[in-house]
Amino acid sequence: MQFKDKSVVVTGASTGIGRAAAIAFAKAGASVTIGDVDVRAKDTATAIQADGGQAQFVSCDVTDAAQTTGLVEAALKTFGRLDAAFNNAGILPAPVPFHEVETEALNQIIEVDLKGVFHCMQAQIRHFLTSGGGAIVNTASVAGVIADPYMSAYVAAKHAVVGLSRAAAVEYAQQGIRVNAIAPGLINTPMTSQWLADPEFTAAMYAHNVIGRAGQPEEIAGTVLHLCSDAASFTNGSVVVVDGGQTAH
Secondary structure (H helix, E strand, O other), X not given: OOOOOOEEEEEOOOOHHHHHHHHHHHHOOOEEEEEEOOOOHHHHHHHHHHOOOEEEEEEOOOOOHHHHHHHHHHHHHHHOOOOEEEEOOOOOOOOOOHHHOOHHHHHHHHHHHHHHHHHHHHHHHHHHHHHOOEEEEXXXXXXXXXXXXXXXXXXXXXXXXXXXXXXHHHHHHHHOEEEEEEEEOOEOOOOOHHHHOOHHHHHHHHOOOOOOOOEXXXXXXXXXXXXXXXXXXXXXXXXXXXXXXXXXX
């Protein structure tokens, strides 16, 4: 119960990594405020409550700065504090050759995957500056440390998330605010199910993954909880790759 009496915010928790992390936080004793545009995230909060944990769902579009501020305020109003945040909300585009990426598609990726993290971080940091500090973890991707073909907009956004995380970590370390990013590899989630159903894709992917399989959301959640915990008190400005050995191959 390393998060007993603590409060955390998790965005993008309707399915996949966000849902697994929210449930893991609650099992570790945290009160969880879930922000998402996907109403299925309400089911995550309900599941936590049914298991005896404390959680609330707040409809939140991370592309709207006012709504991300409202998410922090909701956590404070209901649970009286905020100690950590996991900024996980994001979208995954269909693979497209660089020269065919439409401006509208690029803008959508930037709005959600980059600006969404930016808005969340700003709201959280403003609070942490008054509360004495806290921990932030942002979801980047292995696409934030390497590049894959046909994913140029996504690669650009996730590299930028890594940059934002490091910039904030350097700027606010003396105020007791730690900021880190995670870089998951291929994880078995509803967002990636179409890819995992393609035998050609999985064969090519697993050839570069020494474990030879996709990860499970729960295998990422453990890293998120560690980075938000006191056990990671000296970890700041890091990008933790959790990819089954893909980038080590």
